[in-house]
Amino acid sequence: MAERYSSFTPGGTGWLLQRVTAAFLVVTLAFHFFLLHFVNHAYEITFAGTQMRMENIGYLITMVLFLWAAAFHGVNGVYNALVNQGLSGTPKRIVLAILSLAGLALVAQGTYVALVMNGMI
Amino acid sequence: MSESYNRGLIEDFGRWREFAPGMWAWILHKFTGWILIGYLFTHIAVLSNALGAAGNEAKIAAGEDIYTTTLQGLEGLFLIRVLEVGLLAVAVFHILNGVRLLMIDLGIGLEAQDKSFYISLIVTAAITVASVPTFMTGVGA
Numbered sequence: 001m002a003e004r005y006s007s008f009t010p011g012g013t014g015w016l017l018q019r020v021t022a023a024f025l026v027v028t029l030a031f032h033f034f035l036l037h038f039v040n041h042a043y044e045i046t047f048a049g050t051q052m053r054m055e056n057i058g059y060l061i062t063m064v065l066f067l068w069a070a071a072f073h074g075v076n077g078v079y080n081a082l083v084n085q086g087l088s089g090t091p092k093r094i095v096l097a098i099l100s101l102a103g104l105a106l107v108a109q110g111t112y113v114a115l116v117m118n119g120m121i
Numbered sequence: 122m123s124e125s126y127n128r129g130l131i132e133d134f135g136r137w138r139e140f141a142p143g144m145w146a147w148i149l150h151k152f153t154g155w156i157l158i159g160y161l162f163t164h165i166a167v168l169s170n171a172l173g174a175a176g177n178e179a180k181i182a183a184g185e186d187i188y189t190t191t192l193q194g195l196e197g198l199f200l201i202r203v204l205e206v207g208l209l210a211v212a213v214f215h216i217l218n219g220v221r222l223l224m225i226d227l228g229i230g231l232e233a234q235d236k237s238f239y240i241s242l243i244v245t246a247a248i249t250v251a252s253v254p255t256f257m258t259g260v261g262a
Binding site for chain 2: 019022030038045048067074081106112113117
């Protein structure tokens with residue numbers, strides 16, 4: 001086969017980060033679902049239990065990185081979907097600004113909540 | 122020599138009529154992605170109840186803090202359990218099809234991209250159906 005189909009040719013940072021976060025999220029999302037629905041059941045969740053899990057520094061870091069990766073991957077995914085739909089010019093810049101702000105607010109709020117659960121704040 | 126040409130909208134939803142596994146994989150990946158990011162905003166909003174619960178040790182010990190009562194109240198609703206099964210299906214498909222896309226990006230298994238889409242669907246269905254009893258445990262009890 002003479003043709004090379006791989007798209008891992010020099011691309012944008014956003015494109016690459018979308019793939020890097022995807023690989024990370026495959027593992028963390030599966031872990032999150034497994035831990036909170038099959039090991040611990042969602043209907044049995046208590047603040048005390050959440051606090052106990054979040055006090056483990058490795059778990060806290062994993063959850064915060066999971067949030068950051070998911071927020072970037074999701075917001076960047078929505079933005080690129082809209083760009084591929086034909087979004088351009090000023091509307092494109094406005095949408096980028098709104099999505100960036102929404103993503104940053106999500107990350108800030110989520111990180112704050114995680115630190116409160118851990119007891120650091 | 123490179124030529125530029127107008128290939129129209131890259132993402133033209135009208136193309137769904139021309140059945141092709143790759144097209145359906147693309148539509149479902151987009152659809153599940155929108156649901157997942159929408160859910161993430163809701164999820165963080167609900168978990169923000171932790172801010173009101175933290176610090177009140179007596180209520181936390183008794184399981185009567187706002188975080189515990191809100192989550193357990195939601196989990197007591199049949200509709201929430203059904204939506205959770207739906208969310209699992211959405212997440213599993215997005216993960217499996219995402220792995221498929223990463224493989225395609227790396228140039229692995231491109232000639233089997235239709236088969237890997239069908240496998241993603243079958244495995245998603247199997248995991249979802251097998252998870253129903255776990256997700257429905259104790260609902261309304």
